[in-house]
Amino acid sequence: MRVRNIQGEDYVKIHSVLNDWWGGRDMAAMLPKLFFVHFQETSFIIEEEGETLGFLCGFFSQTHKEEAYVHFIGVNPKYRRRGIASTLYSYFFDVARANNRKVVKAITSPVNKKSIQFHREIGFRIEAGDDEIEGVSVHTNYDGNGGSRVLFLKHV
Structure with missing residues (x-):
C-alpha cells in the first residue's frame, strides 16, 4: 500500500469511478479538477499494485488561519473497513498540524x-x-x- 500526494494526472481515473463508488449517486460534479491541480500538498491517494484504494482532497482555509478543510474523501468499496480512510485522514491531520492548523x-x-x-x-x-x-x-x-x-x- 502506497500513500502519496495527489497529482493532476489522477483526476481522470478518480473522477471516472466516483459515481460507482457512491452506489450510483451523482458525486462526480462535486469534485472538480482544481483540487488535483491546486491542492496537492493537502490531498492524498492510496494505491496498491496500480489500483486506487482511496483518496482525500483537502485544503487550508484562507479565511480561518487555524482551520483545514476536507472537501472530499472516497474509498473504493472493495477496500472499505480496512483503515484506508483513517490512513488518509492521518496524513491530512499531520500536514495540518505541521502548518499550525x-x-x-x-x-x-x-x-x-x-x-x-x-x-x-x-x-x-x-x-x-x-x-x-x-x-x-x-x-x-x-x-x-x-x-x-x-x-x-x-x-x-
Whole structure:
C-alpha cells in the first residue's frame, strides 16, 4: 500500500469511478479538477499494485488561519473497513498540524450514514445546526437548493 500526494494526472481515473463508488449517486460534479491541480500538498491517494484504494482532497482555509478543510474523501468499496480512510485522514491531520492548523472541518450529506458514523469514530464532533434529520443535527440549505449538510469539527 502506497500513500502519496495527489497529482493532476489522477483526476481522470478518480473522477471516472466516483459515481460507482457512491452506489450510483451523482458525486462526480462535486469534485472538480482544481483540487488535483491546486491542492496537492493537502490531498492524498492510496494505491496498491496500480489500483486506487482511496483518496482525500483537502485544503487550508484562507479565511480561518487555524482551520483545514476536507472537501472530499472516497474509498473504493472493495477496500472499505480496512483503515484506508483513517490512513488518509492521518496524513491530512499531520500536514495540518505541521502548518499550525488546529481544527479540521468536513461535511457530509445526512443520507450518508456510514460517513457520519466514520467521522464520529475518528473523533469528529457534529456542529449544531438549525434542524435535525433522523436525530442528526444539520445545516439546512448549506449547499443551496435545499441541500442540508452535516458539519464536522475535530481539534488536531
